[in-house]
Amino acid sequence: MIDFNFISPTKIYFGSNKEDLIGQICLEGGYKRVYIVIGQGSVKRNGLLKKVEDSLTASNIKYKVLEGVRPNPTIDLCHKGIEEARIFAPNLILAIGGGSVVDTAKNIAVGYFYSGDSFDFNLHKVKPTKALPVGVILTIAAAGSELSTSCVIQDDKKQIKQGFNDDIVRPVFAIENPKLTYSVSKVQTAYGIVDIMMHTLERYFNYSSENEPADGFAEALLKSVIKAAKVVMKNPTDYDARAVIMLMSSLSHNGLTSIGKNGGFFVHPMEHAVSAVYPDVAHAAGLAVLFPAWAKYYVNYDVDKFDKLARNVFDLHKHDKLDNAKAGIKEIEKLFKELEMPLSFKDLGINNPDITLLTNIITNNGTKIIEHPKKNMDKEVVEAIFKSCI
C-alpha cells in the first residue's frame, strides 16, 4: 500500500423520489441562491426541472437555469455560465443531469473565482484554490462525476478534451434516484455501464501489492455491475439493477477502488483524443473500442493481473495463465457486444482515423509517455493500439 490522503465527503441521498428533498437540503446547507445547470432539455420535458424549481420555491430559494450542456461539454458554455453566475451570485451550483452537466457545473464553480480562462484548470496551468459548492441530482449513471474529483471539458477550437482532478470540486451532495434513469435509452445505459467498468478497470491495472484491498473492491464492483448490466438490458425498469448501476457509478470514480494504490488512467487519455478530434464519438463508445485493444496489447506484459481479473471477476480458471488472461478479455468483449457497443474505428463511423494526429495529441508529439507499471505507453505503444482498432 502506498501513502495517500483520501476524502470523499459527498453526502448521498439515495432512493425513490429523493429529489423531492432538494429544497430542504438547500435550506439545511444554507444555499439560498442556486445556479442550476442542465443538459439539452430532457429534464424540462420530463418534469424533473419543474419539480426541483417547485421544491426550491417552496423553500424560498432563488434560482437561475443554464441550459444546453452537450455530451463532451464545451468550455464555451462554461464561460457563459461563469459570466451569468457572477451576475446572479449563487452560493450553490446545482447540476441536474449526468457527467457532462456535472463537469460543466464544476468548471463554473472554480471559474467563478478565477479571473483568467477557466480552461486553464483543465490545461493544468493553474490549480484551483476556491470553488462554489456543487450539488448534483443525477439522471445518468455513468461518469461518476457526482462523487469524483474529476472535471473533463472540451475545447472544440483547440481540439483538446482534458480533465483536471481536485478534491475542491467534489460535490457536497448527490441525489440519486434510480427511477430517474428508467428512461435512459438502451445505448446511453450501455455507455454508462462501459464508463463505470472503465473507471474501475483502469485503476485496477495500476501497480498493486499482493493483498491489495482496493483490487478486491474493484472486483466486487465489476461483478455487481456486470450482473446488473445483463438484467437492465432486458428490463430497463428493474429497480435493483438500476440502483446497483447508479451507486456503482459513484463508487467507481470516488477513489475507493484505488485507495492505497495509484489510480492513473491509460485508456481514458486515448479516448479523450478521439472525442476531441471526432466530436461525434461518445466517450464510452470510444472506450469500448479502445479498451479491448489496449488489453490485448498489455496482456503480454501484465499476464498475472489479467489472469487475476479473469479468475476473480469472470470465474475463469484455465490452467495456462496467459490463456486464462486472454479468456478474461474475451469475456469483456462478449459483454460489450451484448451491450451493442462499437468494436472498431469503423463502427464509430471513422473510416480513416488520423492515427498520427491522435498519437501526437496524446504523446505531445512523442515527447510524453503515460506511465504503466509494466510497460510505459510511449508513441510506439499508443500508435500500435490505435492501429489495432481500425
Place this chain on the structure above:
Amino acid sequence: MIDFNFISPTKIYFGSNKEDLIGQICLEGGYKRVYIVIGQGSVKRNGLLKKVEDSLTASNIKYKVLEGVRPNPTIDLCHKGIEEARIFAPNLILAIGGGSVVDTAKNIAVGYFYSGDSFDFNLHKVKPTKALPVGVILTIAAAGSELSTSCVIQDDKKQIKQGFNDDIVRPVFAIENPKLTYSVSKVQTAYGIVDIMMHTLERYFNYSSENEPADGFAEALLKSVIKAAKVVMKNPTDYDARAVIMLMSSLSHNGLTSIGKNGGFFVHPMEHAVSAVYPDVAHAAGLAVLFPAWAKYYVNYDVDKFDKLARNVFDLHKHDKLDNAKAGIKEIEKLFKELEMPLSFKDLGINNPDITLLTNIITNNGTKIIEHPKKNMDKEVVEAIFKSCI
C-alpha cells in the same frame, strides 16, 4: 437496495509518519485550541504524544491533555473531560489511541454542548444536535471508530455498555500510520482483527438483495483482512499487512459494507452485556466467543447466506449447502484459534456466567427483540446462544 443517506466525510491521512502533519492539519482546519484525549500512557512512553505536542507547539496551537481512558471506556472520564474542556474551550477534540479513546473523545464532543448527563446520548434519551469536531491519530486498528458514527461508552455503576450512532460524531480527520501499530501486542492485534471481521460479518447477515454490492465489498474486505492477519501474527512489522488491517478497520465500520442495506448488529449487543457485567472481558474476546455460537444457531435459519460466505470468502464449494455453510463457520473458528482467541465463557475467565442477567439486559427483561431477517432474536434465542458458550 433500500433507500439510504450516506456520508463518510473523514479525511484519511495514511502512511509513514503522517502524524507529523498534525500541526499543519490543525492550522488548515482552524483548530487553534486542541483538547487531547489519550489512554493509559503508552503514547507518553513511546514518544508519540511528545511528537504531537511539538508539532502543535510549532504551529502555535494550544493544547491540554486528558489521560486515562481504559478499555470499555467509562462515562466518568467523559464527564471529567467535558468539565475540563468547558474551561479550556477547545475547537477540536483530538483522540490519540484506539476505539476507546476515540469514543471518549466523541462523548466529550457532544457532551460539551449538553447540559444534562452525556450518557443520555448513549441511552438514546437525547439525540445530539451539536458537537465539537473530533480528529484522530490512530494507534490501534480495531474499532473503526475513526470513521464511524458510533460511540460506545460504559457506565460501571449501572452495568450498562451502550452505543449511539450519529453522523455528527464522525471524525473530521484520521491520521493512520501503520507503523504506529507495530508495537501493538499479539493479543491486542488479534482482538483488532476479530473486531474488524465482526463489524463486517454482522452487517453481512442483514437482509440483502441477490446482487448486493455491499456484500461484495464485505467479502473483499474479509478476504484481505484474513490474509493480512495470517501474515501479521508471524511478522508484526510487516508494513503491508499492518496497512491492510488499519485501513480495513476504518472501512469495516464507516458504512461502506452496508451501503444500500441495513447494518444492524446481532452479536455486538450480546457482547456489550457481557463486558458490562464482566468488565475485565475485552470486547473482541467476547465477540470471538459469541460469534461462532451465534453462527451455529443461525446457520439453520439462513443457510444461503452462510453458504455464500463460505464460497466467496473461504473458497469452499461443498455440494450440500448446509455442509458448506457449516464449513465456513469452522474456518472462522479455525482462524480465531490461530489468533489464540478464547472460545468459551470459561476461556474468558467466567466459570459461572449469569445467563439470566445477561439475557435480561439484552432483551430488557424479555420485552425487547433484536431484529434479524430470518429469525428475530428474542429471549429464548439469546439465552440458547449464551448457554452454548459455557
